[in-house]
Amino acid sequence: MMVENIVCFDIGGTFIKFGLINRDGHLVYKDKVPTPKSNIQKLLPELLAEKIKKLQNDFLIAGIGISSCGLVNHETGEILFSNNIPDYSGMKLGEILFNLFKLPVSVENDVKSACIGEMWKGAIQGKKDVVFLTLGTGIGSTIIIDGKIVSGSRYLAGELGHTVIINNGRSCGCGRRGCFERYASTSALVSDFIDEKNKNSEVIKKISGEEILALVEEGDSIATAVYKNFINYISIGLSNIVHLLNPEAIIIGGGIAEQGDRFIQDINSEIKKETMPIYHQETLVFPSILGNDAGLYGACYLTLKKLNYLHV
Known part of the structure; x- marks a missing residue:
């Protein structure tokens, strides 16, 4: 039986960190790529989708967790405002990824995600x-x-x-x-x-x-x-x-x-x-x-909660 995993992203103005965390909270893979500098509305979702599809070839993916810079409506998965990434404001990121993969998606601000990560697996x-x-x-x-x-x-x-x-x-x-x-x-x-x-x-x-x-x-x-x-x-x-x-x-x-x-x-x-x-x-x-991984852990936790895999 394959272990279920959450693919997690931590989107910043310079880099997008991403990784795979299983439902027990173990980080099994991580990497990072530069954040696109232009045409964000098209290139950023395409980049995330490419990484998810590649991971799906080797792992069972149960959900997607996003930790992002900017002000975030975590209920709708929309980026309300970002001054770090041009033209990122207004992106309905949760909706875009759900429509592509039909998997549960959580989207939350990066600092909030990092805090949740520290509460789950950190300090x-x-x-x-x-x-x-x-x-x-x-x-x-x-x-x-x-x-x-x-x-x-x-x-x-x-x-x-x-x-x-x-x-x-x-x-x-x-x-x-x-x-x-x-x-x-x-x-x-x-x-x-x-x-x-x-x-x-x-x-x-x-x-x-x-x-x-x-x-x-x-x-x-x-x-x-x-x-x-x-x-x-x-x-x-x-x-x-x-x-x-x-x-x-x-x-x-x-x-x-x-x-x-x-x-x-x-x-x-x-x-x-x-x-x-x-x-x-x-x-x-x-x-x-947890350092730079805190946002990934928080994104994973929020997605696991959405899947009702956590009861805390």
């Missing part, structure tokens, strides 16, 4: 009230209450990166000033570090967040000062979330969160200074452990 198994953030160019985020994604009235809920932590602060692409992501994203850390180096007549044009954390470990004074402010900004934003939602756990993903224990330990320590004592718990913030 926060067994927890029901969770906040998940990815630190990168901005801050992606999602909220889980009682095991369910908080979507809001129009699938727009959970944009924690656009809560304000500094009154009349830095301008943000959303049109507001002082947004959390303008101070606590990896790109904010990099920008602040470069600015401080330039003030000291050291011209640096490019550096990664991971490289800055390495300089902190080496004792670089400017890196250490910028990092300390960065941890403080993160903790201010997270303390607001703690007081509002009282989550069991906060998960932080993104490359910078995978650079060892110090980063997460420093945030846990700083949050205790920013929150009322009654909210303190031994460990609140955890790093993502």
